[in-house]
Amino acid sequence: MYNILLIASIFGFVLTTLLFLKKSTQPKATIFLGSFYFLLSVYALQAYIIDGGHLALCSWFFLWPLILYNLFAVPIYFYFETIMADEFKWKKRYLLLFLPFVLSVIDAGFIYLQPDAVYQEMLHNALTDPKNRLHVSYWLLDLDQHMLMRHVWQLGALLIVMPKLLDFIKEGTADGLKVILNKWLLVFWFGLTLFAVFAIFYAVENMLAINIFEGGSMVPVILYLIMFSIGVIPIYFPTILHGYPQVIEGTVDSKQSISNQELDNKYGLDEAGVKRKLKLLVQKKLHLQQDFNVTNCAREMEMPAHHLSYFIKQQYGLNFTSYKNNLRMQHAKKLIEDGFLENNTTDALAWECGFASRSSFSRVFKDATDHSPSDYASILQDNG
Structure with a gap:
């Protein structure tokens, strides 16, 4: 006993x-x-x-x-x-x-x-x-x-x-x-x-x-x-x-009455603060690192991983992987528009965007644009 x-x-x-x-x-x-x-x-x-x-x-x-x-x-x-x-x-x-x-x-x-x-x-x-x-x-x-x-x-x-x-x-x-x-x-x-x-x-x-x-x-x-x-x-x-912040800091006047619906929407993390940290990570191009996952991202932002996943889902309607891939695809399209593929291979482009293999990069790129990277470059060239 x-x-x-x-x-x-x-x-x-x-x-x-x-x-x-x-x-x-x-x-x-x-x-x-x-x-x-x-x-x-x-x-x-x-x-x-x-x-x-x-x-x-x-x-x-x-x-x-x-x-x-x-x-x-x-x-x-x-x-x-x-x-x-x-x-x-x-x-x-x-x-x-x-x-x-x-x-x-x-x-x-x-x-x-x-x-x-x-x-x-x-x-x-x-x-x-x-x-x-x-x-x-x-x-x-x-x-x-x-x-x-x-x-x-x-x-x-x-x-x-x-x-x-x-x-x-x-x-x-x-x-x-x-x-x-x-x-x-x-x-x-x-x-x-x-x-x-x-x-x-x-x-x-x-x-x-x-x-x-x-x-x-x-x-x-x-x-x-x-x-x-x-x-x-x-x-x-x-x-x-990890704790639970009650009301998003700076968004609600303490003298205001708060409805249950407002609390439903605002209970959670500091929206402006988290978005600011996410923007800083993008500026530092950490999302282009191959080991960039929700755990490493949350560690950089000094917040719990499950809070970060929840925030991204609530704000963007995406899971973390989709959110990360969207950022990488924006970078990939910008590189292609700047002529990256004129002097480099698709494998180099995949590596530059944080993917370990050409096949996984091409699959994600086609899901995002309905085109392969080479076709996307050709379309840009024809339109130019």
């Missing part, structure tokens, strides 16, 4: 690394999400170590993580707020989110300031009786009270964002990326809410020495399964690594 905690922790650390290192269209939201998965990974790992009976091998992994766990509500709330507002602005009321963290700093600091025998006794009790470790007393609160408080704060943060989230998912529903984002946010919110609820049940069970459900181990098992699900569910939503 405890192995699922280890798996969830490993998945979480991998996801954290990807979120922190991956370029994103919403870097602040991505950092907040990565911060949450880091906390969840440490939480799952310590639960695996202590509840699984491995604390003797990792005795250093004790007490101090309490401070991290009591930050749970912070990245969760900030992530949803940033995604829905497409920005993050600090507000004084956010200080309330840090109350569990402040109390844990005080309690953990108090224990570390005590004689070493106090810490060693606490560690010994966790080693010999891990099931009852939540009853340990600090200074202000017991460990089970810390657990109850942090997850009450987590649940409160999720309930606060819920009305805004429900309004948010109603907007821009004709946009493919927005539909994916809506599904992710609903699944993520639901998973976090279940996590908070069952963690609260677990804390209450330990505080009152009762079993809320029949079978004393049911609540922790469900809690571990929920943690595992939250840790691995991003596999089904890989686009969350």
